[in-house]
Amino acid sequence: MMTKTDYKKSCHRLQAESIIKSFKKRGIEGVYYESSAEAVEAVCRLIPDGSLVGLGGSETVMETGLIDALRRMDIRLLDRYKEGVSKEEVDEMRRQGLSADVYICSSNAVTADGKLVNIDGTGNRVAAMIYGPKKVIVIAGMNKVVPDLDAAIARVKNTAAPANSLRVNVETPCSKTGFCQDPHCHPPHRICCQLVVTEANMAPGRVLVVLVNEDLGY
Numbered sequence: 001m002m003t004k005t006d007y008k009k010s011c012h013r014l015q016a017e018s019i020i021k022s023f024k025k026r027g028i029e030g031v032y033y034e035s036s037a038e039a040v041e042a043v044c045r046l047i048p049d050g051s052l053v054g055l056g057g058s059e060t061v062m063e064t065g066l067i068d069a070l071r072r073m074d075i076r077l078l079d080r081y082k083e084g085v086s087k088e089e090v091d092e093m094r095r096q097g098l099s100a101d102v103y104i105c106s107s108n109a110v111t112a113d114g115k116l117v118n119i120d121g122t123g124n125r126v127a128a129m130i131y132g133p134k135k136v137i138v139i140a141g142m143n144k145v146v147p148d149l150d151a152a153i154a155r156v157k158n159t160a161a162p163a164n165s166l167r168v169n170v171e172t173p174c175s176k177t178g179f180c181q182d183p184h185c186h187p188p189h190r191i192c193c194q195l196v197v198t199e200a201n202m203a204p205g206r207v208l209v210v211l212v213n214e215d216l217g218y
């Protein structure tokens, strides 16, 4: 007998099919996997030996197990998650990531019509998504899918940002209430500084979105 989870997963499959068609019209490639394990295997196969690989800060990428898989590869990984890495080293890796062969990150939200919606604090991730790295691989759980742009921004500000604030221990206004308090939110206690909507991609094959039928990240 089908369970509630089975019905949800079936629904996600249908959504992914439709979103991948929308991506195609926008010049974005899309693939779908049922599990993180399958996605990790596929992503690793795409990265040639010797590649310089940059990472955007991402709970999703951590949760999939991709970081450990990348560490076992014969690549030059800009490993911001390595134990003992300093803030200065992370800053340098962010800069190097802008000219990486492959850049791996997640997206804060994916709309039903195939837009990627992201809000950054420092902006290194959205910068790399826009221009620089030769190839960008975006991994997103189906929990990141939303109906439209308004829902995407609401998701980022009322789901992702409060949880991320608590995770990295930044005293944003939303870390106190769980909801966005904009316009009463300013630096230094603000992590939403650049809002980027990727509506299309001009370089064929540059951006690949890997949708995974799991609940990943925030």
Ligand code: SF4
Residues within 6 Å of the ligand: 156, 157, 158, 161, 162, 172, 173, 174, 175, 179, 180, 181, 182, 185, 186, 189, 190, 191, 192
């Ligand atoms: S704008 Fe400020 S309060 Fe709103 S989600 Fe971002 S960090 Fe939180």
